[in-house]
Amino acid sequence: MGSEAMVPEWASEPCIMGIDEAGRGPVLGPMVGEDEFGYMLADILKENNVNNQVMRFDPGARTALAFVTLRSDGEREFMFYRNPSADMLLQEDELDLDLIRKAKIFHYGSISLITEPCKSAHIAAAKAAKDAGVFLSYDPNLRLPLWPSADSAREGILSIWETADIIKISEEEISFLTNGENPYDDAVVRKLFHPNLKLLLVTEGSEGCRYYTKEFSGRVKGMKVDAVDTTGAGDAFVAGILSQLATDLSLLHKEEQLRDSLKFANACGALTVTERGAIPALPTKETVLNALLEPVYIDTVGDPGKYEAKMSKNFPSIKFVVAKKADSLYPVVSGASIAAKVTRDRAARDWVLDETADNIHRNFGSGYPADPATKSWLENHKHSIFGFPTLVRFSWGTCSTYFKSGAEVLWS
Numbered sequence: 001m002g003s004e005a006m007v008p009e010w011a012s013e014p015c016i017m018g019i020d021e022a023g024r025g026p027v028l029g030p031m032v033g034e035d036e037f038g039y040m041l042a043d044i045l046k047e048n049n050v051n052n053q054v055m056r057f058d059p060g061a062r063t064a065l066a067f068v069t070l071r072s073d074g075e076r077e078f079m080f081y082r083n084p085s086a087d088m089l090l091q092e093d094e095l096d097l098d099l100i101r102k103a104k105i106f107h108y109g110s111i112s113l114i115t116e117p118c119k120s121a122h123i124a125a126a127k128a129a130k131d132a133g134v135f136l137s138y139d140p141n142l143r144l145p146l147w148p149s150a151d152s153a154r155e156g157i158l159s160i161w162e163t164a165d166i167i168k169i170s171e172e173e174i175s176f177l178t179n180g181e182n183p184y185d186d187a188v189v190r191k192l193f194h195p196n197l198k199l200l201l202v203t204e205g206s207e208g209c210r211y212y213t214k215e216f217s218g219r220v221k222g223m224k225v226d227a228v229d230t231t232g233a234g235d236a237f238v239a240g241i242l243s244q245l246a247t248d249l250s251l252l253h254k255e256e257q258l259r260d261s262l263k264f265a266n267a268c269g270a271l272t273v274t275e276r277g278a279i280p281a282l283p284t285k286e287t288v289l290n291a292l293l294e295p296v297y298i299d300t301v302g303d304p305g306k307y308e309a310k311m312s313k314n315f316p317s318i319k320f321v322v323a324k325k326a327d328s329l330y331p332v333v334s335g336a337s338i339a340a341k342v343t344r345d346r347a348a349r350d351w352v353l354d355e356t357a358d359n360i361h362r363n364f365g366s367g368y369p370a371d372p373a374t375k376s377w378l379e380n381h382k383h384s385i386f387g388f389p390t391l392v393r394f395s396w397g398t399c400s401t402y403f404k405s406g407a408e409v410l411w412s
Contacts, residue, residue: 061088170202211258
């Protein structure tokens with residue numbers, strides 16, 4: 001497994017596990033206790049193809065626990081047990097700096113900045129990555145109850161702000177970091193854009209996200225879903241965008257491609273909230289891509305209901321809309337119909353006839369059954385045994401009327 005991305009704290013396991021085929025890298029830590037919870041986390045990471053070989057098991061401290069209470073709207077309240085927990089005790093000399101320097105993306109949060117010695121270990125790891133040219137991704141992931149005070153949280157989060165290449169923050173975090181300023185004001189958001197930052201992302205829950213670079217900015221709408229549990233949505237979003245960037249960092253300079261990647265990230269976050277739990281709810285790449293598929297519109301002359309049911313049965317992950325005269329109802333079908341007709345006309349124009357009979361000519365007409373030229377061509381080119389030239393599709397219902405007087409052929 002290649003070391004494509006790393007996560008230095010326990011709070012980001014959902015994020016690293018969401019970084020799928022682009023390359024799941026080793027988890028830098030977390031420092032967990034030598035207890036059932038620590039081994040459970042290690043097993044979960046391994047089961048999801050995340051390299052956990054550099055995890056540390058502390059025999060003298062317990063694994064940090066977070067209890068999440070869900071409100072009726074799916075939002076959460078957190079209660080933490082970590083006094084001190086193993087993750088707070090990670091030492092700088094326990095870091096695998098060689099492994100860090102090989103990473104493509106180094107992702108981290110702010111919780112590991114709260115206490116020593118973990119704070120110094122975090123700063124050393126980030127510096128090693130930065131010096132090696134590794135792409136740094138920062139999600140402050142504000143958990144105010146864990147900090148001694150609001151001021152210390154603000155100071156701690158901003159203390160490493162200018163080292164990151166990409167930062168993801170929420171609307172609430174913007175208000176917190178700017179002492180209550182309007183998070184929807186672009187001028188306020190731009191205050192948080194440091195000179196070396198390549199991408200600033202603002203998540204807006206079900207509404208989607210905003211993006212800011214030195215060259216452009218905009219908003220990408222979210223995917224509407226019924227929220228059950230919002231735990232892990234932010235991590236899933238970050239995993240989605242990092243998985244795209246791990247494949248191609250040049251997306252940062254291509255707005256349309258970046259928007260497509262953010263649609264993918266939005267879908268990752270949206271699908272995660274439709275199930276309970278952070279890690280169990282993470283969608284697969286295939287699930288996300290299927291969710292992003294637009295409906296397939298089909299024009300039919302038969303029973304729309306039966307045809308739609310048949311297509312849905314054969315392709316359950318795709319939504320179909322089947323209607324008579326769909327080309328007059330949906331612009332996308334109208335455009336496809338025009339393209340198909342132009343393609344057919346060009347194919348007929350350039351068609352090379354295999355047959356060599358003297359009376360074959362190319363005045364096909366439009367190809368519609370009611371066209372006099374088409375009807376005349378079909379009548380003049382039918383054969384009582386062999387049917388029509390290969391230009392004609394024999395399964396076309398119009399053909400059957402021309403063979404009522406044809407010869408009956410018995411095949412043995």
